[in-house]
Amino acid sequence: MADEEEESELSDKQKVEIAKWFLLNSPPGEIQYVAKDVKSILNDDVLFDEAASEAFPVYNKSHLICLALPNRSGDVLVTSFSELEGNAFLDPRTTQVATVDHVKQVCTGVRPAADEELPSPYIEEYRCSLDAEILKYVEEAYPKGVCSVYCANGKDVEGPGADFELAVVISAARHSPQNFCNGSWCSIWNVEFKDEQQTVEIKGKIQVGAHYFEEGNVQLDAKHECKDATLFQASDDCAVAISGIIRHHETEYMASLEASYLSLPDSTFKDLRRKLPVTRTLFPWHNTLQFSLTREVSKELGIK
Amino acid sequence: MDAAMGLMRRIPPKHTETALSALLSLMPHHSSDLLSQVDQPLQVMCDVDCGKEFILCEYNRDADSYRSPWSNKYHPPLEDGSLPSLELRNLxxxxxxxxxxxxxxxxxxxxxxxxxxxxxxxxxxxxxxxxxxxxxxxxxxxxxxxxxxxxxxxxxxxxxxxxxxxxxxxxxxxxxxxxxxxxxxxxxxxxxxxxxxxxxxxxxxxxxxxxxxxxxxxxxxxxxxxxxxxxxxxxxxxxxxxxxxxxxxxxxxxx
Structure with missing residues (x-):
């Protein structure tokens, strides 16, 4: 009882931290369900709102969630690259800025981007060419993929002579709670244009998650990082080369995921539990009497 | 309790222990329900008599001690900890x-x-x-x-x-x-x-x-x-x- 009293004195701050932990560990597409349960356990709307207002933006950005723009002009991806002041996110393709309600996970407003929010014409040329190539690739490779290309660094560079960085973001999510299954694929490619070396360095991070929960709870969590490089060329040539590299690495990664799944039943899983005993026949339970008799006999003979 | 079980169905199974201890601290009055309904990874202890390891669970626990199936003794030692009948102990x-x-x-x-x-x-x-x-x-x-x-x-x-x-x-x-x-x-x-x-x-x-x-x-x-x-x-x-x-x-x- 003493324990209970002690524990019920959990500070508000600790409660908020615990609530945030649950929210941030929600599987893809399930944060709203988790939020509902957390809210009912906390039983304190002020604390819940505090936890939600801190956890949702982080979750939304790390899961690269995609929200429909209210004017039906497309979607906006919630990412750290597109984030502006005050819950606003830039969609470079339509040069619009969307205001996002993180906890409800909807866009509440949209306005045209101001000039200073957009990259210089020089950068925009590279960004726009790459966006066109990535869009082609994503439409081909992902049945329901969304992508965007942002300027991550040096958006005001006016022309050759300085470094800049673009970020390619690809997000594909599938939520089918009626089939007890949710999943998401997120890839982020940082593309650094090095003016002095005349090279383009590419770093990718891919994260894939899936949750299957019909009479159980099974989750996949896969991560991969890779690097590559190409030459700094004209915007069109760069776009083709970079999207080719991304396609190559993502295809390879997909193949290695398949390979990991294929090696499960006969090799990986075997280190946990074999399908059949080492003897390759079912365990001789009918002989267990003999086992114990042998033991008795050994005991009596003092063999042990 | 329903909400707690709902969360356990969604939180990645590798975080079960953290999730359970978080729930226990948020809802101490439900601790016995939580402990009996949420399965958590098994813990192990070493039997001091024979040096063999044994697994801990609610079924070999009495107060804060656990009974070893090898020596039939509680760890840490517990006076009058409950023991199975002779017949069941043989089984x-x-x-x-x-x-x-x-x-x-x-x-x-x-x-x-x-x-x-x-x-x-x-x-x-x-x-x-x-x-x-x-x-x-x-x-x-x-x-x-x-x-x-x-x-x-x-x-x-x-x-x-x-x-x-x-x-x-x-x-x-x-x-x-x-x-x-x-x-x-x-x-x-x-x-x-x-x-x-x-x-x-x-x-x-x-x-x-x-x-x-x-x-x-x-x-x-x-x-x-x-x-x-x-x-x-x-x-x-x-x-x-x-x-x-x-x-x-x-x-x-x-x-």
Whole structure:
């Protein structure tokens, strides 16, 4: 009882931290369900709102969630690259800025981007060419993929002579709670244009998650990082080369995921539990009497 | 409580322990419900008498001590900790010996413990536990797994002895496995499933043999559904997100 009293004195701050932990560990597409349960356990709307207002933006950005723009002009991806002041996110393709309600996970407003929010014409040329190539690739490779290309660094560079960085973001999510299954694929490619070396360095991070929960709870969590490089060329040539590299690495990664799944039943899983005993026949339970008799006999003979 | 169980169905199984302790601190008045309804990874202790490890669970706990199936003593020592009757203790000893052989044949290592105790209605209850660390630093003989844990909990309620006796088995398997290599990064699957099985069996073959067969069948079923159904479903999901290249190539000529 003493324990209970002690524990019920959990500070508000600790409660908020615990609530945030649950929210941030929600599987893809399930944060709203988790939020509902957390809210009912906390039983304190002020604390819940505090936890939600801190956890949702982080979750939304790390899961690269995609929200429909209210004017039906497309979607906006919630990412750290597109984030502006005050819950606003830039969609470079339509040069619009969307205001996002993180906890409800909807866009509440949209306005045209101001000039200073957009990259210089020089950068925009590279960004726009790459966006066109990535869009082609994503439409081909992902049945329901969304992508965007942002300027991550040096958006005001006016022309050759300085470094800049673009970020390619690809997000594909599938939520089918009626089939007890949710999943998401997120890839982020940082593309650094090095003016002095005349090279383009590419770093990718891919994260894939899936949750299957019909009479159980099974989750996949896969991560991969890779690097590559190409030459700094004209915007069109760069776009083709970079999207080719991304396609190559993502295809390879997909193949290695398949390979990991294929090696499960006969090799990986075997280190946990074999399908059949080492003897390759079912365990001789009918002989267990003999086992114990042998033991008795050994005991009596003092063999042990 | 419903909300708590709802959360446990969604939080990644590899975070079960953290999630459970978080829930316990948020809802201390539900602690006994939480502890009995949420399965958590098994803990192990060393029997000071024989140096062998045994598995801890609610069924061998009395106050803050746990009874070892090897020496029948509580750790840390507990005066008048409850013990099974002599008859059941004999069954327990035999069950531990045979289950250890079974465990070794299927798991090639690992730890097992069996606990038996009286039931309220003239029968008894037996709990069979297995814990295996299949990582390459643990007992993974093939060395594929960076991390690999399998915990199995089988609780069998055995009805009063009759011509045919009722056996009611509830089994839970919790597992995590992670592979990690240069070309494919980290690949981690974790899961937890629970199933029940009821049987009426003749006691002619003995309780141990009946219970053993049920557990063996159940474990094979659980392993199979984790492998085929549960992992298979997550694989299907990945393939709908981004179909493997062969599929894309096959589709191209049509479009």
């Amino acid at each position: 327990e000893i035999e069950a531990n010996d045979i289950f250890a052989i079974y465990r070794d044949q299927y798991y090639e290592g690992g730890i097992s413990s069996v606990y038996v105790w009286e039931d309220d209605n003239d029968g008894f209850v037996a709990c069979f536990l297995i814990k295996k660390d299949g990582s390459k630093t643990g007992q993974g003989r093939r060395g594929y797994l960076e991390e690999g844990a399998w915990d199995a909990i089988h609780v069998i309620e055995v009805g009063p002895e009759d011509e045919n006796t009722n056996y009611r088995l509830t089994s839970t398997v919790m597992l995590t496995l992670t592979t990690d290599n240069e070309s494919s990064g980290t690949f981690s699957l974790s899961g937890s499933i629970r199933r029940q099985m009821n049987m009426r069996l003749s006691v002619a073959d003995g309780h141990l043999s009946n219970m053993g067969r049920m557990i063996e069948e159940m474990e094979s079923k659980l392993r199979n559904s984790l492998d085929q159904v549960y992992f298979g479903k997550t694989r299907e999901m990945v393939c709908t997100l981004r179909p493997p290249s062969e599929v894309v190539q096959l589709r191209m000529p049509e479009s």
